[in-house]
Amino acid sequence: MGITLVQLQGLCASEGFPKFTAKQMCDWLYKKRVDTIDAMTNLSLAQRARLNEVACIGRHTPVNCQVSRDGTKKYLFMVPSEGTWRATSASKDAPSTADVARHVPTAGIEAVYIPDDDRATLCVSCQVGCKMGCRFCVTGRQGFHGNLSAGDILNQLFSIPEFESLTNVVFMGMGEPMDNLDAVLDACAVLTSDWGLGWSPKRITVSTVGILPGMKRFLDECQCHLAVSLHNPVPQERLAMMPVQKAFPLNQVLALLRQYDWSGQRRLSFEYTMFRGENDDLAHAAKLAEALQGLECRVNLIRFHESDEAPYKTSMPSTIAAFQNYLNRHGVTCTLRASRGQDIDAACGLLAGKNA
Numbered sequence: 001m002g003i004t005l006v007q008l009q010g011l012c013a014s015e016g017f018p019k020f021t022a023k024q025m026c027d028w029l030y031k032k033r034v035d036t037i038d039a040m041t042n043l044s045l046a047q048r049a050r051l052n053e054v055a056c057i058g059r060h061t062p063v064n065c066q067v068s069r070d071g072t073k074k075y076l077f078m079v080p081s082e083g084t085w086r087a088t089s090a091s092k093d094a095p096s097t098a099d100v101a102r103h104v105p106t107a108g109i110e111a112v113y114i115p116d117d118d119r120a121t122l123c124v125s126c127q128v129g130c131k132m133g134c135r136f137c138v139t140g141r142q143g144f145h146g147n148l149s150a151g152d153i154l155n156q157l158f159s160i161p162e163f164e165s166l167t168n169v170v171f172m173g174m175g176e177p178m179d180n181l182d183a184v185l186d187a188c189a190v191l192t193s194d195w196g197l198g199w200s201p202k203r204i205t206v207s208t209v210g211i212l213p214g215m216k217r218f219l220d221e222c223q224c225h226l227a228v229s230l231h232n233p234v235p236q237e238r239l240a241m242m243p244v245q246k247a248f249p250l251n252q253v254l255a256l257l258r259q260y261d262w263s264g265q266r267r268l269s270f271e272y273t274m275f276r277g278e279n280d281d282l283a284h285a286a287k288l289a290e291a292l293q294g295l296e297c298r299v300n301l302i303r304f305h306e307s308d309e310a311p312y313k314t315s316m317p318s319t320i321a322a323f324q325n326y327l328n329r330h331g332v333t334c335t336l337r338a339s340r341g342q343d344i345d346a347a348c349g350l351l352a353g354k355n356a
């Protein structure tokens with residue numbers, strides 16, 4: 001699971017299978033979503049026996065589910081923290097038997113299911129922990145423990161009971177998508193290709209703190225929506241919150257984004273968490289409006305969820321409303337994202353896989 005059609009064709013070539021077998025395997029993996037190789041009944045018995053020697057489906061059910069008062073559900077999955085085979089665009093090789101044997105789950109990651117009237121969104125993780133070290137984020141405090149494979153990412157969708165009801169996926173869980181871009185792009189390819197699930201890219205949003213090389217490649221190779229974590233328009237203040245500002249300053253991120261056309265189907269949004277007394281006054285709103293002037297985008301304000309582990313406080317509701325009004329009056333579409341799953345630590349920045 002998570003392997004693209006081209007990678008499956010590489011596997012078929014190395015095993016001496018006909019090329020069309022790759023398409024048949026895609027159908028079994030992504031359209032019928034079987035959980036054993038033996039269930040791929042239009043493959044010969046010999047082919048299935050050989051596949052069972054060199055591969056596995058990679059489906060594993062969540063080990064825990066916490067349900068919030070508001071219907072949000074947080075799923076915990078165990079994944080291999082290291083050593084699993086990673087399908088990459090550059091590597092068309094199949095996994096070796098030893099690679100498969102190393103697929104031993106040892107770390108916890110979380111995905112959050114968010115039902116909302118006629119929508120149902122799944123927020124997925126792409127790494128175990130995160131390297132980015134944003135000061136307000138519990139995941140960032142865990143440090144980095146490994147990348148997820150495309151299969152580990154897709155498993156978060158495929159193995160929950162609500163899969164059929166999902167309308168949207170956001171890559172806003174644990175980890176920085178541009179720091180594990182091969183796997184994220186492969187997962188998006190499975191979700192949006194006709195040989196995969198065939199979803200519209202409009203149903204998928206990938207977030208980033210603004211890693212320039214990854215963003216450029218993502219924008220060139222993928223049509224899914226992009227969400228950039230901005231959080232502060234003042235460079236020195238942003239640096240104090242987000243170490244990534246040192247390597248990839250916000251002005252360079254915005255300059256890159258201005259090179260792309262945002263008037264079509266693909267949407268650009270900026271995430272802005274409101275921290276009391278830090279970034280929530282009208283002076284910051286004015287700087288933000290100025291920075292985004294003329295860029296087709298929207299700003300999503302997020303209420304900060306206080307935790308013992310982060311040195312920030314939640315903004316007052318009246319402050320948030322004034323900030324939002326200022327942006328909307330100054331030509332920047334601004335919405336306030338509803339807080340969900342706070343009672344089960346499922347809200348933004350609180351995912352930690354700590355039950356693991």
Ligand code: SF4
Nearest residue numbers: 130132134137140175
């Ligand atoms: Fe990583 Fe996102 Fe947390 Fe920053 S906010 S540390 S990028 S998970």
